[in-house]
Amino acid sequence: MSGTKQKLVVVGNGMAGIRTVEELLALSPDRHDITVFGAEPHPNYNRILLSSVLAGEKSVADIVLNSPDWYAKHGITLFTGDPVTGIDADARTLTSASGRTVPYDKLLLATGSKPLMPPVAGNDLPGVCGFRDIRDVDQMIAAAQGKGRAVVIGGGLLGLEAAWGLKRRGMSVAVVHLMPHLMERQLDTAAGQLLQRDLDRRGIAFFTNGHTEEIFGDGRVQGVRLADGRIIPADLVVMAIGIRPDIELARKIGLDANRGIVVADNMSTTDPDIFAVGECAEHRGQCFGLVAPLWDMAKVCAHHLAGGDQMTFTPPALSTRLKITGIDVFSAGALAAADEADEEILLQDNARGAYKKLVLRDGKLAGIVLYGDVSDGLWYFDLMRRGADVSEWRDRIILGESAATAKSGLSVATMADDTLVCGCNGTTKGMIVAAIQGKGLTSLEEVRAHTNASGSCGQCTGAVRQILAATIGADAEDNKIPPVCGCTDRTHEEVRHAILERALKTMPEAMLALGWRNRDDCAKCRPALNYYLLCAWPGEYQDDQRSRFINERVHANIQKDGTYSVVPRLWGGMASPQELAAIAQVAEKYKVREIKITGGQRLGLFGIQKWDLPGLWGELAAAGLVSGHAYGKALRTVKTCVGSEWCRFGTQDSTGLGVKLERLSWASWTPHKFKMGVSGCPRNCAEASIKDFGVVCVDGGYDLLVGGNGGIELRETDPLCRVSNEAEVLIYAGAYMQMYREEARYLERTAPWIDRVGIAAVRARLVEDDAARGELYRRFLVSQQAAQSDPWEERARHGMDAHEFHPLCKVG
Amino acid sequence: MTEWTLIGHVADIPRLGSRLVETAQGLIAVFRDGQDQIFALHNRCPHRGGPLSEGIVYGGRVSCPLHNWAIDLKTGQAVAPDNGCTPSVPVHVKDGAIALCLDAPQAPACGC
Ligand code: SRM
Ligand SMILES: Cc1cc2nc3c(=O)[nH]c(=O)nc-3n(C[C@H](O)[C@H](O)[C@H](O)COP(=O)(O)OP(=O)(O)OC[C@H]3O[C@@H](n4cnc5c(N)ncnc54)[C@H](O)[C@@H]3O)c2cc1C
Ligand code: SF4
Ligand code: FES
Numbered sequence: 001m002s003g004t005k006q007k008l009v010v011v012g013n014g015m016a017g018i019r020t021v022e023e024l025l026a027l028s029p030d031r032h033d034i035t036v037f038g039a040e041p042h043p044n045y046n047r048i049l050l051s052s053v054l055a056g057e058k059s060v061a062d063i064v065l066n067s068p069d070w071y072a073k074h075g076i077t078l079f080t081g082d083p084v085t086g087i088d089a090d091a092r093t094l095t096s097a098s099g100r101t102v103p104y105d106k107l108l109l110a111t112g113s114k115p116l117m118p119p120v121a122g123n124d125l126p127g128v129c130g131f132r133d134i135r136d137v138d139q140m141i142a143a144a145q146g147k148g149r150a151v152v153i154g155g156g157l158l159g160l161e162a163a164w165g166l167k168r169r170g171m172s173v174a175v176v177h178l179m180p181h182l183m184e185r186q187l188d189t190a191a192g193q194l195l196q197r198d199l200d201r202r203g204i205a206f207f208t209n210g211h212t213e214e215i216f217g218d219g220r221v222q223g224v225r226l227a228d229g230r231i232i233p234a235d236l237v238v239m240a241i242g243i244r245p246d247i248e249l250a251r252k253i254g255l256d257a258n259r260g261i262v263v264a265d266n267m268s269t270t271d272p273d274i275f276a277v278g279e280c281a282e283h284r285g286q287c288f289g290l291v292a293p294l295w296d297m298a299k300v301c302a303h304h305l306a307g308g309d310q311m312t313f314t315p316p317a318l319s320t321r322l323k324i325t326g327i328d329v330f331s332a333g334a335l336a337a338a339d340e341a342d343e344e345i346l347l348q349d350n351a352r353g354a355y356k357k358l359v360l361r362d363g364k365l366a367g368i369v370l371y372g373d374v375s376d377g378l379w380y381f382d383l384m385r386r387g388a389d390v391s392e393w394r395d396r397i398i399l400g401e402s403a404a405t406a407k408s409g410l411s412v413a414t415m416a417d418d419t420l421v422c423g424c425n426g427t428t429k430g431m432i433v434a435a436i437q438g439k440g441l442t443s444l445e446e447v448r449a450h451t452n453a454s455g456s457c458g459q460c461t462g463a464v465r466q467i468l469a470a471t472i473g474a475d476a477e478d479n480k481i482p483p484v485c486g487c488t489d490r491t492h493e494e495v496r497h498a499i500l501e502r503a504l505k506t507m508p509e510a511m512l513a514l515g516w517r518n519r520d521d522c523a524k525c526r527p528a529l530n531y532y533l534l535c536a537w538p539g540e541y542q543d544d545q546r547s548r549f550i551n552e553r554v555h556a557n558i559q560k561d562g563t564y565s566v567v568p569r570l571w572g573g574m575a576s577p578q579e580l581a582a583i584a585q586v587a588e589k590y591k592v593r594e595i596k597i598t599g600g601q602r603l604g605l606f607g608i609q610k611w612d613l614p615g616l617w618g619e620l621a622a623a624g625l626v627s628g629h630a631y632g633k634a635l636r637t638v639k640t641c642v643g644s645e646w647c648r649f650g651t652q653d654s655t656g657l658g659v660k661l662e663r664l665s666w667a668s669w670t671p672h673k674f675k676m677g678v679s680g681c682p683r684n685c686a687e688a689s690i691k692d693f694g695v696v697c698v699d700g701g702y703d704l705l706v707g708g709n710g711g712i713e714l715r716e717t718d719p720l721c722r723v724s725n726e727a728e729v730l731i732y733a734g735a736y737m738q739m740y741r742e743e744a745r746y747l748e749r750t751a752p753w754i755d756r757v758g759i760a761a762v763r764a765r766l767v768e769d770d771a772a773r774g775e776l777y778r779r780f781l782v783s784q785q786a787a788q789s790d791p792w793e794e795r796a797r798h799g800m801d802a803h804e805f806h807p808l809c810k811v812g
Numbered sequence: 813m814t815e816w817t818l819i820g821h822v823a824d825i826p827r828l829g830s831r832l833v834e835t836a837q838g839l840i841a842v843f844r845d846g847q848d849q850i851f852a853l854h855n856r857c858p859h860r861g862g863p864l865s866e867g868i869v870y871g872g873r874v875s876c877p878l879h880n881w882a883i884d885l886k887t888g889q890a891v892a893p894d895n896g897c898t899p900s901v902p903v904h905v906k907d908g909a910i911a912l913c914l915d916a917p918q919a920p921a922c923g924c
Contacts, residue, residue, distance in 0.1 A: 520845075
């Protein structure tokens with residue numbers, strides 16, 4: 001069989017070459033015997049994301065596109081680390097550096113390009129590198145270990161991403177740029193200056209109008225000298241002034257080549273059996289340095305390799321975006337009006353640091369420059385690509401889609417299936433919808449994992465999220481899910497999902513992997529992350545005390561005068577004489593200023609000095625009293641009434657059940673505080689219908705209630721279901737609490753949580769799905785095993801966190 | 813003459829945390845940030861006297877545990893929109909040993 005197959009050899013195991021192979025396998029999987037040669041010793045990876053690897057946001061393993069298994073699965077012979085050195089076009093064979101000679105029927109050149117090295121002295125010194133492949137990035141990361149100084153030559157897309165990555169790795173970084181403003185090919189002067197200002201604030205130094213004259217150093221690079229005499233010391237110099245298509249092989253065998261290898265509309269070179277795609281190809285005088293056109297080339301080339309003769313390549317409109325976390329730049333088309341017939345519309349909002357420019361030609365968009373607020377980038381770009389007539393909204397178009405069309409958000413519903421959503425990965429709306437439907441995806445992270453969409457530069461994250469919402473029918477509210485805080489663009493749900501999916505187990509690890517903009521600059525996300533990690537890895541995660549509010553850190557409530565309150569747990573509101581005696585004793589001994597019966601059916605001791613806490617706790621612990629967690633986002637009280645034990649109306653032992661519930665659930669950390677109540681009959685003396693979890697006992701059963709709140713915003717519980725025995729009450733309570741722990745956002749109480757997700761969603765998992773309920777309950781028990789130890793005793797008896805409770809020293 | 817008083821070691825203070833020092837001038841909160849820089853402020857929030865030593869330390873600030881004002885660790889100034897300031901105490905760190913200058917004039921630099 002294989003004898004009848006055509007031999008296809010691909011030179012270049014990179015993005016364009018392998019994409020062509022993928023397209024070809026989709027069209028006609030059995031037509032070819034495929035061999036791939038790659039000069040790099042790696043499988044095909046997403047070159048775009050080298051910037052994220054450099055910045056420490058991703059690892060090399062994260063960016064692999066086709067693992068060795070993939071090649072094996074498709075019967076592709078892969079030779080890595082073995083560059084092709086020569087082609088014999090008459091014999092139709094090629095040879096490689098390691099001495100392999102391989103015959104071909106069709107040959108595909110996809111050799112990409114090389115960094116352009118300026119012809120200055122010293123450009124070959126050790127410590128000088130380009131920014132093109134994994135080896136370059138390894139070299140840069142190694143150089144950054146010693147902190148030290150880096151100079152990046154070139155203030156374009158690549159240079160700035162290199163500069164930012166090195167900065168994040170702790171180097172001091174200077175950028176030398178030949179032109180007066182940065183990214184002059186993609187940005188106008190105003191936007192380029194805003195960009196420079198923002199990067200300057202992040203500590204990158206700039207030498208614009210800087211002409212590099214020499215790179216100097218004795219055996220290793222020591223610095224860069226500019227034409228005007230300025231000298232910039234450097235331990236590392238990164239060249240990022242441009243790329244040069246790699247056309248060496250083609251030249252050697254006389255294929256037509258200018259800057260790139262000349263290809264026809266069907267991607268064939270001047271030898272009809274040799275094709276070229278990617279950065280090494282030149283189509284009608286144009287070479288490309290971005291991936292979007294390369295996806296189209298791959299499609300066209302595969303079509304012809306598969307025997308088709310229809311498709312032709314037309315260069316798509318291009319857009320660019322800078323991949324520096326927290327800096328939003330979008331640009332496409334003309335940067336300025338070309339003549340008087342063109343119009344420019346500008347919007348500058350200095351307070352928000354936002355800048356927008358649109359260039360209009362004949363009532364159509366001809367250019368887009370956005371800085372700071374790029375949320376409408378995709379919409380403008382789609383209008384520009386389609387050549388849509390925008391005169392109707394001319395006066396409002398600069399304000400963005402919702403203002404211009406009086407619709408809110410991107411109209412993903414009306415977007416055509418073949419609209420390119422993710423330019424970096426060539427993913428269309430149709431591909432995303434198909435993956436969501438076919439694989440049952442429900443989160444952005446999953447869509448990323450299966451389609452790569454929005455996983456590279458992140459520009460289309462909003463659009464992908466909306467397509468997801470539109471496809472799985474989530475309500476419009478979900479489209480505007482807020483991020484955790486200003487340090488990240490990710491929502492609470494995405495962060496929690498990623499923690500589990502990617503097994504992120506510490507806070508620094510999570511912040512790094514999820515591209516946090518600040519490590520410890522924020523008091524908002526740290527407590528949330530701490531909780532999510534604690535919930536995800538019970539018993540394993542080491543609680544970060546510094547990300548806890550004072551009350552949770554010292555296990556007592558701080559009061560207006562800086563003293564603390566102590567509220568021991570009185571299980572179900574019950575107290576024995578010994579317990580009361582112990583409380584009275586410590587109150588006297590430590591001169592407690594006030595004892596009060598709290599609104600939660602227990603005794604609160606108020607006005608205690610911090611340094612007295614461990615001693616006082618120790619004495620309470622000796623009497624068997626443990627922390628009541630009156631200070632925590634945790635289980636608080638389980639209020640009960642006297643029930644069938646005493647009350648003439650009581651139907652069940654509500655007090656006993658309350659104690660069991662409290663024993664089951666105490667010491668669990670929750671997104672916000674969590675209260676329970678158990679009433680012995682519908683007269684409801686324990687106010688169960690305004691608790692996070694309430695039980696109202698009835699003849700022959702127990703009504704379970706959820707989502708109540710008696711606080712700022714009063715909310716009555718929703719009925720969950722009726723069960724028939726205590727054992728079931730406990731299982732439902734544990735499972736419900738675990739569902740809340742795993743799904744609510746940090747600082748969201750059960751009332752707003754259920755308002756948001758709907759009681760039906762809670763019932764679907766807890767009542768209608770026995771397996772899900774069992775699994776939640778099991779996870780709750782596992783977590784409780786790790787959680788249930790008394791924090792007071794740990795501090796009183798075992799000296800935990802001793803530094804919290806006494807001053808460092810006394811002087812003077 | 814400036815007199816420096818040794819009060820302890822950087823390692824005695826948890827990173828992103830603080831410890832108290834009792835002095836004749838009252839309680840001084842000594843903070844350590846994420847980059848191990850040390851700052852010292854009088855332990856009274858300009859708002860209603862909250863103990864700053866108990867706050868969460870982040871991004872060069874401490875957030876007061878009582879009503880969440882943000883106080884700049886270096887200057888003792890409340891971060892806008894709040895207004896007020898806490899006197900800061902000069903700090904000197906050498907080989908990890910922390911010294912405070914307790915005889916510096918108490919008036920805060922900002923003049924509030
Ligand atoms: C001690 C106590 C008042 C009392 O003297 O009885 C109390 C005291 C405080 N409550 Fe409460 N609440 C107390 C029962 C309640 C109740 C009644 C109940 O639990 O049945 C409610 C309404 C029911 C509810 O939560 O649904 C209640 C609703 C609140 C709220 C509003 C919560 C909400 O979701 O709207 C807050 C503010 C918050 O949590 O953010 C709050 C916050 C506070 C804080 C922690 C304020 C603070 O952050 O410093 C108070 C601490 C004082 C201190 O110095 O210790 N307290 N608090 C009660 C302690 C009960 C216990 O034994 O643990
Ligand atoms: C750091 C960085 C960030 C980028 N960011 C973006 C971005 O945000 N958006 C965007 O659109 N584009 C971006 N690009 C550009 C994008 O990565 C390229 O356009 C794309 O990778 C080109 O694909 P290619 O297949 O033509 O070349 P490559 O991906 O470079 O693949 C060519 C492969 O061929 C191999 N090869 C060369 N000669 C031989 C030989 N003789 N024998 C065997 N193998 C050989 C090379 O080693 C290489 O592995 C970025 C590039 C870099 C370096
Ligand atoms: S109602 Fe609660 S929060 Fe308000 S003063 Fe009373 S105890 Fe404090
Ligand atoms: S006392 Fe510090 S914020 Fe109120």
